[in-house]
Amino acid sequence: MNCYNHADQTSVSQCRDCNKGLCDYCAHFYQIPLCISCNKLHIDFEKGKIKKEFLWTLVLGIIPAAAMFILLIGSIPPDKTINDVLLRTLVTFFVFAPIVPGWHALNSFGNNFKGIFLIFSLPGLFMFYILKAMVSIPVGLIALPIRFFRNTKRLKELNAIPLEYS
Numbered sequence: 001m002n003c004y005n006h007a008d009q010t011s012v013s014q015c016r017d018c019n020k021g022l023c024d025y026c027a028h029f030y031q032i033p034l035c036i037s038c039n040k041l042h043i044d045f046e047k048g049k050i051k052k053e054f055l056w057t058l059v060l061g062i063i064p065a066a067a068m069f070i071l072l073i074g075s076i077p078p079d080k081t082i083n084d085v086l087l088r089t090l091v092t093f094f095v096f097a098p099i100v101p102g103w104h105a106l107n108s109f110g111n112n113f114k115g116i117f118l119i120f121s122l123p124g125l126f127m128f129y130i131l132k133a134m135v136s137i138p139v140g141l142i143a144l145p146i147r148f149f150r151n152t153k154r155l156k157e158l159n160a161i162p163l164e165y166s
C-alpha cells in the first residue's frame, strides 16, 4: 500500500481512525499516526466542547442576572443607588455562571454517586441533579477561572495544529 497523500511513497503506517496508508513523513506528522482529515474531526470535536462550555457558562449567568437587573431597576428604594443594582446583578451572575464549570469539574471526579441516588429511581436521580447543581456553585467559583484559563489555552493550541502538510 502507498501513502494516500504521496502516491510514490510506500506506506509505513496507517491512520489510526480510517486506516489510510501513511508514508514515513505523514505517519510522524502528528504525535499519533492520523491523517489530516481525521485529525481535523478530533480538533473540531474538542473545540466544539470548549465553545459549548463558554456559551453555557455565559447563558446560565446572564439570564438570571438580567432578570435580577430588570426586577430591581424598576423600583430602586431611596436609600439605594444604581451601583447597588449593578452589584446585585453581578453577584447574581456569579451565583449561576459557576454551575457550568463546577458541573464539569465534578464530572472529572466521576459519576459514582449517581448509583446511590438511582436506588430511589427517577425522583432519586432528579434529586441527584439538583444536589449536583448546588454543589457545582461553590466548586465552580474555583473551577471557573481555572477552566477558563485552561480552555482558552487549549483553544489556542488547537488552532495552532497544522491542517496541511508542509
Ligand SMILES: [Zn+2]
Pocket: 015, 016, 017, 018, 019, 020, 034, 035, 036, 037, 038, 039
Ligand atoms: Zn484518517
Ligand SMILES: [Zn+2]
Pocket: 003, 004, 005, 006, 009, 022, 023, 024, 025, 026, 027
Ligand atoms: Zn505521505
